[in-house]
Amino acid sequence: MxxxxxxxxxxxxxxxxxxxxxxxxxxxxxxxxxxxxxxxYPSGAGLHIGHPRPYTALDIVSRKKxxxxxxVLFPIGWDAFGLPTENYAIKNHIHPREVTEKNVQRFKExxxxxxxxxxxxxxxxxxxxxxxxxxxxxFLKLFEKxxxxxxxxxxxWCTSCKCVxxxxxxxxxxxxxxxxxxxxxxxxxxMLRITAYAQxxxxxxxxxxxLPRVKTQQINWIGRxxxxxxxxxxxxxxxxxxxxxxxxxxxxxxYMVMSPEHPYIxxxxxxxxxxxxxxAYRQEAARKSDFERTELQKDKTGVKLEGVxxxxxxxxxxxxxxxxxxxxxxxxxxxxxxxxGHDTRDWEFAKKFDLPIIEVVAGGDVAKEAFTDCETxxxxxxxxxxxxxxxxxxxxxxxxxxxxxxxxxKVNYKLRDWVFSRQRYWxxxxxxxxxxxxxxxxxxxxxxxxxxxxIDSYEPTDNGESPLSKCTDWINTTCPHCGAPAKxxxxxxxQWAGSSWYFLRYIDPFNNDALASKEAIDxxxxxxxxxxxxxxxxxxxxxxxxxxxxLYDIGVVPMPEPYAKRTSHGMILGENGEKMSKSxxxxxxxxxxxxxxxxxxxxxxxxxxxxxxxxxPWSVSAIKGCKRFLDRIAGLIDNVxxxxxxxxxxxxxxxKTIKKVSQDIENMKFNTxxxxxxxxxxxFDKNGVNxxxxxxxxxxxxxxxxxxxxxxxxxxxxxxxxxQTEWPKYDEAKTVESTVEIAxxxxxxxxxxxxxxxxxxxxAIKAAAAADETVAAAxxxxxxxxxxxxxxxxxxFVVKPQ
RNA sequence: GCCGGUGUGGCGGAACAGGCAGACGCAACGGACUUAAAAUCCGUCGGUGGCAACACUGUACCGGUUCGACCCCGGUCACCGGCACCA
Numbered sequence: 001m002x003x004x005x006x007x008x009x010x011x012x013x014x015x016x017x018x019x020x021x022x023x024x025x026x027x028x029x030x031x032x033x034x035x036x037x038x039x040x041y042p043s044g045a046g047l048h049i050g051h052p053r054p055y056t057a058l059d060i061v062s063r064k065k066x067x068x069x070x071x072v073l074f075p076i077g078w079d080a081f082g083l084p085t086e087n088y089a090i091k092n093h094i095h096p097r098e099v100t101e102k103n104v105q106r107f108k109e110x111x112x113x114x115x116x117x118x119x120x121x122x123x124x125x126x127x128x129x130x131x132x133x134x135x136x137x138x139f140l141k142l143f144e145k146x147x148x149x150x151x152x153x154x155x156x157w158c159t160s161c162k163c164v165x166x167x168x169x170x171x172x173x174x175x176x177x178x179x180x181x182x183x184x185x186x187x188x189x190x191m192l193r194i195t196a197y198a199q200x201x202x203x204x205x206x207x208x209x210x211l212p213r214v215k216t217q218q219i220n221w222i223g224r225x226x227x228x229x230x231x232x233x234x235x236x237x238x239x240x241x242x243x244x245x246x247x248x249x250x251x252x253x254x255y256m257v258m259s260p261e262h263p264y265i266x267x268x269x270x271x272x273x274x275x276x277x278x279x280a281y282r283q284e285a286a287r288k289s290d291f292e293r294t295e296l297q298k299d300k301t302g303v304k305l306e307g308v309x310x311x312x313x314x315x316x317x318x319x320x321x322x323x324x325x326x327x328x329x330x331x332x333x334x335x336x337x338x339x340x341g342h343d344t345r346d347w348e349f350a351k352k353f354d355l356p357i358i359e360v361v362a363g364g365d366v367a368k369e370a371f372t373d374c375e376t377x378x379x380x381x382x383x384x385x386x387x388x389x390x391x392x393x394x395x396x397x398x399x400x401x402x403x404x405x406x407x408x409x410k411v412n413y414k415l416r417d418w419v420f421s422r423q424r425y426w427x428x429x430x431x432x433x434x435x436x437x438x439x440x441x442x443x444x445x446x447x448x449x450x451x452x453x454x455i456d457s458y459e460p461t462d463n464g465e466s467p468l469s470k471c472t473d474w475i476n477t478t479c480p481h482c483g484a485p486a487k488x489x490x491x492x493x494x495q496w497a498g499s500s501w502y503f504l505r506y507i508d509p510f511n512n513d514a515l516a517s518k519e520a521i522d523x524x525x526x527x528x529x530x531x532x533x534x535x536x537x538x539x540x541x542x543x544x545x546x547x548x549x550x551l552y553d554i555g556v557v558p559m560p561e562p563y564a565k566r567t568s569h570g571m572i573l574g575e576n577g578e579k580m581s582k583s584x585x586x587x588x589x590x591x592x593x594x595x596x597x598x599x600x601x602x603x604x605x606x607x608x609x610x611x612x613x614x615x616x617p618w619s620v621s622a623i624k625g626c627k628r629f630l631d632r633i634a635g636l637i638d639n640v641x642x643x644x645x646x647x648x649x650x651x652x653x654x655x656k657t658i659k660k661v662s663q664d665i666e667n668m669k670f671n672t673x674x675x676x677x678x679x680x681x682x683x684f685d686k687n688g689v690n691x692x693x694x695x696x697x698x699x700x701x702x703x704x705x706x707x708x709x710x711x712x713x714x715x716x717x718x719x720x721x722x723x724q725t726e727w728p729k730y731d732e733a734k735t736v737e738s739t740v741e742i743a744x745x746x747x748x749x750x751x752x753x754x755x756x757x758x759x760x761x762x763x764a765i766k767a768a769a770a771a772d773e774t775v776a777a778a779x780x781x782x783x784x785x786x787x788x789x790x791x792x793x794x795x796x797f798v799v800k801p802q
Numbered sequence: 803g804c805c806g807g808u809g810u811g812g813c814g815g816a817a818c819a820g821g822c823a824g825a826c827g828c829a830a831c832g833g834a835c836u837u838a839a840a841a842u843c844c845g846u847c848g849g850u851g852g853c854a855a856c857a858c859u860g861u862a863c864c865g866g867u868u869c870g871a872c873c874c875c876g877g878u879c880a881c882c883g884g885c886a887c888c889a
Binding site (some may be wrong): 002338 | 814817871889
């Protein structure tokens, strides 16, 4: 049995769009439900087979919530600024805007062909000036509050994109996007002070329902550690401050290490006998890419500062100072105290440079290797700390440092401020003007959006300046503050800017006076359910939480967290179990699947393929099972018997299935929900099916396969769309069979299965169990020691030979 | 190295407050229909032995707790994801 999916699907897609059944009501007495998917980047490659998985999942949730009477907002838009579009535009001499429009058109057609119940009336696009006006507005607010600042610092520079990258965009020392080498460069950059929110970004995770692995990954990325800053003296009189998590090991310090970029090096240039050698080392370190720096990590390198020494505050010992690139300028103070007895890196360095190693916590053999497992134990060789437990030593040294004014407690984070400038064309212009007299001055709000100028060439420049730097008409302006000639900032914002607040725009997409109205935000926020990829955990998800907290602080939104719930989907892999890619030749095109099997089959298979949270390989043959199921549903309509109530034969199964499907959707167990409906239709084949039963099945299946089910519902004579039909209800009492099968074990081994009445008492169950032939045989000649009866499940006879 | 996660038939995967392991689907095999094939329908389908009833065995590996363990505890191995010279 085949059904004409092509015409059916087109018909219903058109009808849904025209009737606006999936458009959210802006004002409503109904309870709201805000479902969010990560809006796509409209790439030239078109929709990937992986896209429909999370989209269909939340589509199912949204459709069910609507049928349950909720006012559902399930919006869609385009995260359209970004490098691939710009690169394509350069290569083919087309304006990035045109490329974007074309790609959006294609994506839109593809998404609509899947029958997703998006509210297309709220479609947004981050490259629309009416949208990025508000991205710029948020940036100005950040600037106003001192959270955006410009600084010169070593940055990650992608040699191919000719652009700086945020730390989060560098993966294994190469560019996350293009895989090219990333090197360090000194550049003046706009930064966002995300570190100011580090603690709150950790703390507030307690208030939201995110997948645990999302939470831990964010916590690890933020990387909070507690320790102390300790002031060492130097022979030059300066204080050399270090950060350590183990101030209790101060007596084990045998040398110090400074990062090659540490400012004291130049400050002490006259005193350092081998300053040229040190400078050469620094140059060498700067030349290395991050990749090389980590590659070489087994072999420690460094140079001793000749003629300068540090002084340990606990015992006034003079100790040598080294420069080594294993110490990072960007974390802590850029200098460390080295305790080779209890730190692997320090131990390796000490061995290489033949430095003394002192044991300060007993228990290891520091001559052989660093004893790092020393969170407990007893202090040795440690002056006034000797004999104390590590725990007590920590308290004692903390007190001592504070009394002596030589140090204090300190919390550090691995998280660094967000590098916000990009030297590219296709992004939001940063709305600031530089005036010789007034410094950086914001473009007045009334002049927003500050539009991207039309330019002829978007080529990135080799000197690291934005293509906008060539656009003199646009750059030269007057200072909004004093009226003198001034220049515009030519860097643009990163792609993550527009996506850091997009969910707020969906709420009120055409508002010209605010990013969204207060009433709308009050009604719709927070997002009730946000599903997206794990790869965004430390990027988009963290950035948008940061922006939202900022918006909360300035009174734009009434809650500190944007997303009440965050889930994640697994990747769809190629048939061979590898990641899909052109080069591997294992790419599946969703258009082809829709063409051959229809959108309903695609949707169903995307959900049936496996555990939603886990990666799963595509199978060109397994999808046929989903098509067969829909064919059987379509064929069933000819066998439907009249009947407005569930038949006795099917009643329990109906209630069970409604319960199962309802719960499974909420728990993202879409695969077992489908399995339950497949089982139901198998039962219909045996018992027959009446109209009431068929209608219920169609309603349950509607969120999964909306086109076919709407069509069959109409064929049944219904004038109301399933989309506007109430979600079926079940009666808990009727989900239980009147007779249950009970497994019977003898000494834990299964011997038989007996059917008893659901309300049978223990004795009746025991009697029935013992009456089973195989069981009786196993019990023969045995002493029954004990009988375990679990009602409705199992009987276990514990026996011993007589 | 550190932090998460996962190991179940030929395959995707079910079952986890400890209670019939393998639901549902794919593939395969046998049969029906057909001139034939496709499609469809019926049946078999973890392994070993047996004509069968049934017996033994089986959820990465070793051990433990329990009447009973895929599930809990201790240890080992493998794979996947994240972080990684963060002091």
